[in-house]
Amino acid sequence: MTVAVEYYVLLSMAVFCIGLMGVLTRRNALLFLMSVELMLNAANINLIAFAFYHGNLTGQVFALFTMALAAAEVAVGLGIILVLYRNFRDVDVTVPTTMRW
Amino acid sequence: MVGTGAGPFSYAPAIALFPLAAFVISLVFGRQLPKKGAIPGIFATAASLLFSLWMFATVAGGETYHETLYEWSAGAVTTEVGAEEIAFSFGLLIDPLSALMLVIVSLVAFLVHVFSLGYMNDEGETGLPRYYASLGLFTFSMLAFVYADNLLMAFMFFELVGLCSYLLIGFWFRTKSAPSAAKKAFLVTRFGDYFFLIGVVAIASTFGTVAFAGEESFVVAAETAIEDGTTLFGFDAQTWVTITGLLVLGGVIGKSAQFPLHTWLPDAMEGPTTVSALIHAATMVAAGVYLVARMFGYYALSPTALSIIAFVGGFTALFAATMGVVKDDIKQVLAYSTISQYGYMMLGMGVGGYVAGVFHLMNHAFFKALLFLGSGAVIVLMHHEQDMWKMGGLKDKAPITYYTFLAGALALAGIVPFSGFWSKDEVLFDALIVGLEEPVILAAYAMGLLAVFFTGFYTFRMVFLTFHGEPRTETAEDPHGVGWSIKAPLVVLGLLAALVGFVNLAPIAKVAGMDITFLEYWLDGEYGYVEGLTYHHYHEMVAFEEGYIGSETTTMLLSAGLSLGLALAGAFAAHTLYNVPEPKRHTTKLGGAYTVLRNNYYQDEYQVWLAEGLTLPLARTADLFDRSVIDGAVDGVSGASLFGSSWVKRIQTGLVTNYAALIVAGFIALLLGLGLYGGWF
């Protein structure tokens, strides 16, 4: 038996909202990165679910792309966080606001 | 009869080019040369003089020359009289008038160069190459101006002599006063030249030509336009000729130091006395009057313009003469007398007395150059003291200077038979006969006549204070000697001042019925002439009526007697007051008038006020306006952008959290908006 596509969408929404709440409320940069990761994966769930639903592989292919992109993003993000830590001795995102203008 | 390029006239350009070469040589090599550039100058002016005399002789032989040599600029125009092409060119016009003037200019220039050896070199001046170079450039420009065949070329060299005047007045640039006087001289004459340039542009735009002579000249074109009743620039031809004529007159008034643009000339005495003699007495100042003579045919078309010339001339003659009465500086007296004498020439020109005006121009060039050089000799004698009250008794110490100076003074005062008498008398006679019919001219005549008395007075006041009485200072007791280079030019000019008047003995000719008015014949084309540029022709064109008291001869004798009497009266007054061993200042007797005269009728004050009290604050206000309002608007635009961005940029907090929140809020707002628009709810 197959799970109805609505449940996938509900799951994806839940995961996305958790990620979003993480970005909106957290101050730790690492948690930011994880939250972004959650949102990306929420999108992936959607892509794969609809690909399965339509019997079309395009979604899966894009999910692969997203994963590659996420990996790259994590790499860059971690790099930035490392530099941040080295300069500010902290990974709190509210500290380096002096770099805004 | 207009000759073509052949014969002596093909050498005419050299007259001006010799001094130009001297200018270049003195400028480049002056430092290395013996006498610091005086030698090339003397040779060049001597060569110019010889060539000028040659030209004079050729004109006397019945030939004249009118030739375009070099096209400066040309193009298409749309003029009021329909000409479609115009060429501005350099060309020569050698007719009796210019040939005469060439001789005068090159002779005075030559003598001044010689005199400079004694006045500048022997006095150990520095910067002599600059001095001689400027003199060379001046002589070049002046000679080129004299034989210019068109108005634009005349204007160009008119401006260049102004430059040389600036350079030479400011010769002693290390002082404060000389650069200031130089600036003033250039500015005031520039103000006149502004009108002159408008006049040139207007005449060229109207008639499509700026030539002085020939069928293609603007004078002929103007005559035709008046006859045809053409409308020019919205005016009838007669009015337009008057307007343009008066515009050109602006330059004349500036250069010839006529009221109200005369204020620069007394200040110009800051320059070396040789310069005053050459430029500010004999030649450059004469350029204005010469220009009137040169385009007399044009002025002759407009009685209004002529009346204004006459009135300005008469007024200036009197006005300047009164100021000359109270001056203590010998050069200042001469400066005011120069202004006054040019007033006479203008008066003569303005009443149609072309010959009288030119005659006085010639005589004045000689006797005023003489007086200035004489005063230069006095200044050398006195170790550069110019105050007449510190002189006295120089008569016996420097006889040659005294007698030549006296000859000049007699000529200036107009005492028979010295040259000034003959020409001044002719001017006044011409003014009188026209004045008997025209009240404006009569007023001008009256002023000119009254000025004769003052002229006699200040001239002899100067002579008596300087040469007579007891020496009043130690330098006057034991003056510095002067060399041959100072004496020789004085003697030459002294002879000329005494004798040159005999070329046009009009009164004697009338009374005795002899043919001895040579200058009149000369200018009337008895020898050589250019069509349309003769006295005869001018006399026919001038529309003034002439009246006589009794017969012509009685009028003339009356006029001559009156002017001679007044001159003698002035001289006698000076004799009584100042020809005493210990002269005193009598100026206090003048009371309030003295203050006014001493301050030159406050002419300088109001002109300085115009420059410094009006224009400068106006400029400062403009600057303030520019910096605050105009630049303020520009800075305001950038300021407003900066201010706006300083507020907007606060959205950018630097917190990713806030950005994300904004994105979410924006997304929701978009969703809601689209939903409302799409009717989901």
Added chain:
Amino acid sequence: MMIEALIAVALIGALVTFVAPNRVAGKLAFAISLVPAALSLWMFTAFDGSGNALLDGDLAFESHLEWIQLGEYSIEWFVGLDGISLPLVVMTTILCSLAILSSWTPIDSRESQFYGLVLFIEANLIGVFSALDFFVWFIFWEAVLIPMYLLIGVWGGPDRKYAAIKFFVYTNVASLVMFGAFIALVFGLGDAVTSFAMPEIADAMVNGGVQSSVFGIDPGTFTALVFIAMFLGFAVKVPVVPFHTWLPDAHVQAPTPASVLLAGVLLKMGTYALLRFNFTMFPEQVETFAVPIAAIAVISVIYGAMLALAQTDLKRIVAYSSVSSMGYVILGLIAYTQFGVGGATFQMVSHGLISGLMFMSVGVIYNVTHTRSVEEMSGLADRMPIAVGILVAGAFGYMGLPLMSGFHGEFTIFFGAFQADFAYAPLFTALAMFGIVIVAGYLLFALQRTVFGPYHLETDYDVGRAPLHDVAPMFVLLALIIALGVAPELIFDMITNAVDPILNGGDL
């Protein structure tokens, strides 16, 4: 291919100078800049063009290359010279060489970059005066701004950042207005044009113009709006009052050679573009707007001169007097007569030489005194007679002394404007001519205060004679000024030849 050679020599020279060591950069750049100068002089003698470049004239040194196809429109590399642009190109190359020579003394840091930028400007300036395709022209036009921005911003005076940004933003915004207007015009011309070649657009404008309404605006109003927008765009560059305020700031802060180029050549870009675009492509609008433009010209002349009168900084005086002089050029252009437009073009060249000379003289004075305030010095003639002599000569050139080029320029402009067709032309001319009195006033006043009188200097420097490489370029300029003053036909002939078609609606 001569023009390409000129541009290429300057560009490659710029690159070479960039990498050259600082101490040889000045001499190297001068040597390189002599090549375009010599080439352009040769081109001047070999010039065989006639007519106007935009109106079916025979171009000299013409060259076409296909470049980009932009939808229906093609963009070409299209350069060539006519009697208007050739004198300007020659002036540019000569002035650049002399500017480089005059920077040997004042520039003492980052020399290789400085001289590289000057050569880069030169390349672009040549491009501006020779390009005949709008896009190519516009690229050069904009590219001039960048090096000039850097020259002012890096080597300038104390307030250099403000001046550089003001200059850049102001002129750039103006370019944007002009660019937008021109693109709209090309769009409005519709099928009549298929490329951005200026001759093609000029032809379409003169023979027909905008036919149908554009953006709902009727053709007449639309063309008038484009004319106004382009006039405003160029007016900033000229500059015309009231868009002139960037100029004094830029001049005062810029180093001497940059001032020389700014006054000598960059200002002429504005008037050149006005002549090429507004006054060639819009003959009808020129008539319509003659009176207001003439009024602006007169205001520029008098107001600019009045401002100069109020200044005490020598460079500000010369800067404001440039505003005044460019007013004459506008007056000559709007006269729309052969002498007026020809004189205006002549005045562009003449003013380039004379203002270049003036800025060099002021620069030489600044080099030794380290001040430009007329209140802080007097009697300099005592210490540096030759430099002061040239300064005095240059000042008289500026005043329009006859037998110097300024007089011919001004006289022909006045003469051309006096007989112009628009209302009260003689009156406008007479008013503008009053500028010749004011210019004499402020220049003589400045001379009296600075170079004459007893020697005195507030700043603590020892004033000696200027070195030869400071004085030599001024001698060259003075010689050119006198040569053009005595024999203006050297260039006036070719200028009037190129101007005629503009006035006759495209017919030679």
